Amino acid sequence: MTQNKKLKLGVFAFNLDGGFTATTAPERYQLSWDNVLDVARAADEGGLDALIPLGRWKGLGGKTDFQGKNYETLTWAAGLAASTKRINVFATVHAPVIHPIVAAKQCATIDHISGGRFGLNVVCGWNPAEFAMFGSPVMSADARYDYAREWVEIVRRLWTEEKPFDFEGAYFKAAGAISKPLPIARPHPPIMNAGRSPDGMRFAAQYADLAFQDVLEKDFDETRSRVAELRRIGREEFGREFEVWTSAWIICRPTTKEANEFYRHAIHDYGDFDALKGLPPSLIPSPETTPPEILKEIQHRALAGFGGAHMIGSPEEIAEKLKAFSDAGFDGTVMTFIDYQRDVRGFIKDVLPLLEQAGLRQPA
Numbered sequence: 001m002t003q004n005k006k007l008k009l010g011v012f013a014f015n016l017d018g019g020f021t022a023t024t025a026p027e028r029y030q031l032s033w034d035n036v037l038d039v040a041r042a043a044d045e046g047g048l049d050a051l052i053p054l055g056r057w058k059g060l061g062g063k064t065d066f067q068g069k070n071y072e073t074l075t076w077a078a079g080l081a082a083s084t085k086r087i088n089v090f091a092t093v094h095a096p097v098i099h100p101i102v103a104a105k106q107c108a109t110i111d112h113i114s115g116g117r118f119g120l121n122v123v124c125g126w127n128p129a130e131f132a133m134f135g136s137p138v139m140s141a142d143a144r145y146d147y148a149r150e151w152v153e154i155v156r157r158l159w160t161e162e163k164p165f166d167f168e169g170a171y172f173k174a175a176g177a178i179s180k181p182l183p184i185a186r187p188h189p190p191i192m193n194a195g196r197s198p199d200g201m202r203f204a205a206q207y208a209d210l211a212f213q214d215v216l217e218k219d220f221d222e223t224r225s226r227v228a229e230l231r232r233i234g235r236e237e238f239g240r241e242f243e244v245w246t247s248a249w250i251i252c253r254p255t256t257k258e259a260n261e262f263y264r265h266a267i268h269d270y271g272d273f274d275a276l277k278g279l280p281p282s283l284i285p286s287p288e289t290t291p292p293e294i295l296k297e298i299q300h301r302a303l304a305g306f307g308g309a310h311m312i313g314s315p316e317e318i319a320e321k322l323k324a325f326s327d328a329g330f331d332g333t334v335m336t337f338i339d340y341q342r343d344v345r346g347f348i349k350d351v352l353p354l355l356e357q358a359g360l361r362q363p364a
Contacts, residue, residue: 014040023270082114122207214246267304
């Protein structure tokens with residue numbers, strides 16, 4: 001990853017039909033390889049920093065079968081690695097369903113295709129319906145990170161060691177493990193992880209080169225404290241420094257009024273409310289204990305982009321909110337949109353120059 005930008009920017013989840021938004025609006029992102037290439041090349045030519053897919057094996061339901069139509073992320077990354085010039089290209093891998101020796105070889109191959117621009121987003125998964133497809137249950141919180149530690153240890157050793165090695169752990173055994181060629185990136189391709197639980201934060205602090213933390217939109221002091229705590233764990237417990245990123249779902253229009261009108265159009269009028277049943281249960285509170293107006297607002301936010309901060313406004317407002325992310329200690333932000341082809345170009349044209357003026361970016 002380039003080091004000359006105070007706030008790095010990535011485009012997330014455009015390997016899925018509809019992207020990160022459960023809507024039936026006509027403007028919703030339509031998945032095709034031509035559209036993926038269009039978004040990727042616009043981001044690459046516009047000077048953005050990363051292309052990151054969301055790992056999904058089965059749709060979440062609703063009228064749109066939310067995220068059910070999607071591209072597998074390693075082959076997606078290989079295609080984009082060959083089709084872009086400067087931008088970093090990530091794959092998102094569910095560690096419990098892909099063997100680390102296979103993953104290490106696939107990732108090293110993509111790194112060579114890209115000329116050293118590949119990165120790996122390691123996830124443990126949460127959706128029981130997806131794991132049922134593979135005939136395995138979702139692991140407990142403790143087990144999943146113990147498993148992931150062994151998984152990443154094997155991958156990193158295959159990326160960095162030139163002689164065969166043996167490995168014996170609770171989950172993996174390997175005799176004479178080796179993978180050639182090594183990746184181009186040194187010391188190895190960057191590893192991304194979004195663990196947010198206490199165990200997840202420790203895992204990210206120990207292994208991730210890009211770790212994630214949520215933005216508490218109504219409490220930036222607490223957000224700043226969480227970012228600082230994640231960095232402290234890395235330094236004091238593991239002797240490591242790493243980047244901390246977050247995520248944002250963005251509607252940017254020439255005026256605040258236009259942005260809010262499009263939000264109501266896409267989410268209030270065309271939201272795929274049936275898809276809410278497939279989202280993580282922790283996102284939607286019980287109707288029995290939640291006032292209807294609050295429940296409806298939470299449902300709208302979940303449809304619009306669960307798990308990330310929401311930015312709705314003019315270019316100036318979006319730039320100011322991203323500056324607040326940087327001020328809170330974040331090194332980067334992944335971004336999702338409703339109409340990626342239109343909105344990525346609009347962001348580059350209208351918001352990026354404002355970030356450059358604020359000293360957060362350098363011209364591409």
